[in-house]
Amino acid sequence: MLRSFTNTIGITASISNGVARSTIRPIIASTPSFGILSRVGKRFGHELAPRYKVQKKKQKGRLSVRTGGSSKGSTLNFGKYGVRLKSEGERISAAQLRAADNVLVREVKALGAKLWRRICTNIAVCVKGNATRMGKGKGDFEYWMARVPTGKVIFEIDGPNLHEKSAKDVMRRACEKLPGVYEFVDRSVPPRLGLKSVKEVEAPTNILEILEKNPTKKYETFVKSKQPDYKDFTGRKSR
Numbered sequence: 001m002l003r004s005f006t007n008t009i010g011i012t013a014s015i016s017n018g019v020a021r022s023t024i025r026p027i028i029a030s031t032p033s034f035g036i037l038s039r040v041g042k043r044f045g046h047e048l049a050p051r052y053k054v055q056k057k058k059q060k061g062r063l064s065v066r067t068g069g070s071s072k073g074s075t076l077n078f079g080k081y082g083v084r085l086k087s088e089g090e091r092i093s094a095a096q097l098r099a100a101d102n103v104l105v106r107e108v109k110a111l112g113a114k115l116w117r118r119i120c121t122n123i124a125v126c127v128k129g130n131a132t133r134m135g136k137g138k139g140d141f142e143y144w145m146a147r148v149p150t151g152k153v154i155f156e157i158d159g160p161n162l163h164e165k166s167a168k169d170v171m172r173r174a175c176e177k178l179p180g181v182y183e184f185v186d187r188s189v190p191p192r193l194g195l196k197s198v199k200e201v202e203a204p205t206n207i208l209e210i211l212e213k214n215p216t217k218k219y220e221t222f223v224k225s226k227q228p229d230y231k232d233f234t235g236r237k238s239r
Helices: 033-038 094-111 164-175 207-213 217-225
Strands: 002-006 011-016 019-024 081-085 090-093 114-117 123-127 140-148 153-158 182-186
Touching: 081 164, 090 094, 094 114, 094 140, 094 153, 094 164, 153 164, 164 182
Parallel strands: none
Antiparallel strands: 002 011, 011 019, 081 153, 081 182, 090 140, 114 153, 123 140
């Protein structure tokens, strides 16, 4: 009497005259191997989430307010044109930022330009259900969020054949997906310090021209030391 059966992992066992015999046969996976490898380098959740999987649950916090004349993050560093927040600080979720990013990627690719992203949604927002008792820690993870202060540059674009009007139109479409009021900036726009204050860029001053008009005693001594009559009596040996 010969009976055989196959289990789920591909091992075929046969029973003949009370003696069990087993043979292992290979099973071809239904999914290709490159699908598994492509998921290894993927970010946690989506492309706008932080790179590290271990993220602590953070408090809601407050939006930073520029004080003391700080202009950090309010000017362009990479591209020729950009967009920055003009109204009060906003909390932008990853879904909102992704919607604006999709518009920019589509339009920038058609124009042959390059895109830079200046913010990252690195704040984990946790939400508790309604009518939940107090205590027992924070709620479950809901979505990722970024705190954007006033004057912060969000996107920058640049390209060899990118016109200013085309860049304005692209940025306007992207800002329609985001909360708040935004302004279009270029390299000539001064940095923003707050809601109503803009830092004026001072013209560079030529110190040599000022010293020649009103020379100081130290500058006069320096000029005389360069004359040949004074070089002979400096006490230094010529080599």
